[in-house]
Amino acid sequence: MKALVYEGPGRRSWKDVPDPVIQQPTDVLVRMIATTICGTDLHILHGDVPEVAPGRVLGHEGIGEITSVGTAVTELAVGDRVILSCVSACGRCANCRSGLPSHCSNPEGMPGIGWIFGYMIDGTQAEQVRVPFAENSVYKLPAGMTEAEGILLSDILPTGFEIGVQYGRVHPGDVVAVVGSGPVGLAAVMTARLYGPSKIVAVDLDPARLARAREFGATATVDSRDPDWKAQVLALTDGAGVDVAIEAVGLPVTFAMAVELVRPGGRVANVGVHGKPVELALNELWIRNITISMGLVNTNTLGMLMKLVATHVLPVDGFVTHTFDFDQVAEAYDVFEHAAEHDALKVLIHRT
Ligand SMILES: NC(=O)c1ccc[n+]([C@@H]2O[C@H](COP(=O)([O-])OP(=O)(O)OC[C@H]3O[C@@H](n4cnc5c(N)ncnc54)[C@H](O)[C@@H]3O)[C@@H](O)[C@H]2O)c1
Ligand SMILES: [Zn+2]
Numbered sequence: 408m409k410a411l412v413y414e415g416p417g418r419r420s421w422k423d424v425p426d427p428v429i430q431q432p433t434d435v436l437v438r439m440i441a442t443t444i445c446g447t448d449l450h451i452l453h454g455d456v457p458e459v460a461p462g463r464v465l466g467h468e469g470i471g472e473i474t475s476v477g478t479a480v481t482e483l484a485v486g487d488r489v490i491l492s493c494v495s496a497c498g499r500c501a502n503c504r505s506g507l508p509s510h511c512s513n514p515e516g517m518p519g520i521g522w523i524f525g526y527m528i529d530g531t532q533a534e535q536v537r538v539p540f541a542e543n544s545v546y547k548l549p550a551g552m553t554e555a556e557g558i559l560l561s562d563i564l565p566t567g568f569e570i571g572v573q574y575g576r577v578h579p580g581d582v583v584a585v586v587g588s589g590p591v592g593l594a595a596v597m598t599a600r601l602y603g604p605s606k607i608v609a610v611d612l613d614p615a616r617l618a619r620a621r622e623f624g625a626t627a628t629v630d631s632r633d634p635d636w637k638a639q640v641l642a643l644t645d646g647a648g649v650d651v652a653i654e655a656v657g658l659p660v661t662f663a664m665a666v667e668l669v670r671p672g673g674r675v676a677n678v679g680v681h682g683k684p685v686e687l688a689l690n691e692l693w694i695r696n697i698t699i700s701m702g703l704v705n706t707n708t709l710g711m712l713m714k715l716v717a718t719h720v721l722p723v724d725g726f727v728t729h730t731f732d733f734d735q736v737a738e739a740y741d742v743f744e745h746a747a748e749h750d751a752l753k754v755l756i757h758r759t
């Protein structure tokens with residue numbers, strides 16, 4: 408089969424690799440229907456995630472059709488069309504059973520980390536994929552759901568919702584600021600609405616992304632290149648700051664912005680994957696009673712979000728802006744890496 412292989416920092420190639428095989432009785436094999444690229448794949452390609460070894464097939468999002476099932480699999484069958492979660496969880500270890508599948512301690516891939524696709528085991532930017540713990544890690548694609556809708560459930564919708572909105576404890580009436588209007592930030596903007604905030608302020612430095620944020624439910628937008636960006640956000644509050652600030656970029660500067668925006672007693676939810684240490688001025692922050700959260704997505708809200716997508720309570724059709732075939736994966740990366748030039752958000756790569 409063909410797959411997108413990481414060849415070391417800055418290098419990737421779409422090339423022939425051996426077909427995957429069933430290794431564990433709980434595995435299934437999936438023939439990919441569609442996949443996509445995540446900001447985290449770019450972090451890997453830039454060498455920010457050194458645990459990823461050259462030779463690894465990239466990608467952790469996708470939809471596919473089951474072609475083979477392990478002997479322990481009873482709830483899934485050949486021919487089922489499924490959404491793959493970016494987290495592969497055994498469902499049996501202490502962390503899985505306490506609601507933290509992102510830290511599944513099964514030795515598959517890397518004990519203690521549930522996100523293993525395109526990281527510790529071969530991923531989804533491939534014609535075929537071996538899916539471990541399939542019955543705990545895939546969801547049958549609801550009838551009528553499009554590829555462009557289903558693909559968002561692998562990672563970005565659960566990430567924006569769980570690590571941004573839920574960890575940030577958005578309450579009715581809150582003013583929420585989301586720093587970064589990429590796919591993950593926009594997923595936070597859209598799912599924050601489920602909790603009835605009074606205002607959602609999107610902050611980005613790309614006017615096209617800010618225009619999108621308004622379409623996705625932001626009630627106000629602020630261009631972070633404006634010298635008075637902070638005053639503009641605070642003017643939308645009682646002057647003391649936002650209740651919840653969600654960081655969805657992964658840079659020291661944007662984390663600092665989120666911390667600056669939050670009111671005393673408020674919550675900062677960091678979603679971004681950081682490639683460098685970030686300074687925390689505890690000497691100034693301690694007196695503000697703020698809560699800072701962070702984490703790796705669990706995808707344990709995937710089934711719930713799937714219902715909201717299927718019923719269009721979450722109108723997600725604006726996320727996919729570009730569509731490519733598998734053999735155009737290099738072009739798809741170019742567009743995604745230079746998203747601002749192409750006005751791109753999520754790229755769908757599908758089999759022909
Ligand atoms: N925690 C998790 O489990 C998890 C899961 C998936 C993705 N992520 C991370 O979430 C982050 C966002 O992902 P994405 O795919 O939306 O990324 P993206 O790169 O597409 O979007 C980032 C956005 O931030 C904006 N931005 C950059 N610098 C800025 C600044 N100084 N001020 C304001 N805006 C700025 C960009 O214009 C862009 O719109 C990434 O770091 C990604 O790795 C985390
Ligand atoms: Zn991702």
Ligand SMILES: [Zn+2]
Binds near residue numbers: 500513
């Ligand atoms: Zn587990």
